[in-house]
Amino acid sequence: MFVGERMSRPVISVSPDVPINEVLVMFREEHIRRAPVMKEGKLIGIVSERDLLNASPSQVTSLSVWELNYLISKVTVKSVMTKKVITVDKDTPIEEAARIMADKKIGGIPVMSEGKVVGMITETDLFKAFLELMGARQKATRVTATIPDQPGELAKITKAIAHNGGDFVSFGIFSGPDTNSRVITFKVNGIKKEKIREVLGNLVTKFWDIRYS
Numbered sequence: 001m002f003v004g005e006r007m008s009r010p011v012i013s014v015s016p017d018v019p020i021n022e023v024l025v026m027f028r029e030e031h032i033r034r035a036p037v038m039k040e041g042k043l044i045g046i047v048s049e050r051d052l053l054n055a056s057p058s059q060v061t062s063l064s065v066w067e068l069n070y071l072i073s074k075v076t077v078k079s080v081m082t083k084k085v086i087t088v089d090k091d092t093p094i095e096e097a098a099r100i101m102a103d104k105k106i107g108g109i110p111v112m113s114e115g116k117v118v119g120m121i122t123e124t125d126l127f128k129a130f131l132e133l134m135g136a137r138q139k140a141t142r143v144t145a146t147i148p149d150q151p152g153e154l155a156k157i158t159k160a161i162a163h164n165g166g167d168f169v170s171f172g173i174f175s176g177p178d179t180n181s182r183v184i185t186f187k188v189n190g191i192k193k194e195k196i197r198e199v200l201g202n203l204v205t206k207f208w209d210i211r212y213s
Contacts, residue, residue, distance in 0.1 A: 004090030007119030013038040016078035045081035135170030140187040145204040166191035
């Protein structure tokens with residue numbers, strides 16, 4: 001799965017010379033939290049809702065609300081935007097984009113193709129992909145177990161389930177409690193809870209949870 005398949009589009013961008021109060025209103029109307037800043041078709045920055053909310057022309061508390069509003073109306077996007085923009089290509093694997101966002105602690109990244117901004121990949125887009133990956137919207141028997149971290153172990157699990165009539169809905173692999181194990185979480189139809197325990201009993205180190213969800 002690549003970023004281009006999951007990114008948000010069309011791109012909602014802003015000009016560097018637009019007052020921040022106008023952009024904040026637009027963000028709320030469009031239900032977005034960040035936007036690329038474009039000038040003459042080129043990406044020159046990115047601005048987030050936090051940037052807009054934190055922007056303040058003065059810390060002087062003696063100013064009246066009207067004076068403050070007037071000063072804020074003069075503050076433009078270019079004065080609060082982030083100029084060094086982290087981007088990804090539309091052909092970047094989605095997990096790579098997620099790693100970048102987690103490592104850099106950012107909630108969204110402009111997506112590029114041939115030097116142009118073609119979309120945004122955001123936390124929400126990644127959450128939606130995760131929901132699909134884990135089969136969260138489909139009812140089935142959900143199993144979480146620890147298995148040895150050895151070649152061929154996953155093949156034994158999937159073969160045993162399939163041989164007994166199970167049909168996988170989703171399958172995820174996570175780090176185990178130690179370096180010699182992994183935790184698997186999968187959802188499956190066509191095989192009952194009791195049968196799962198029976199056919200996998202000798203293949204897993206520990207069952208953490210089995211439920212219908």
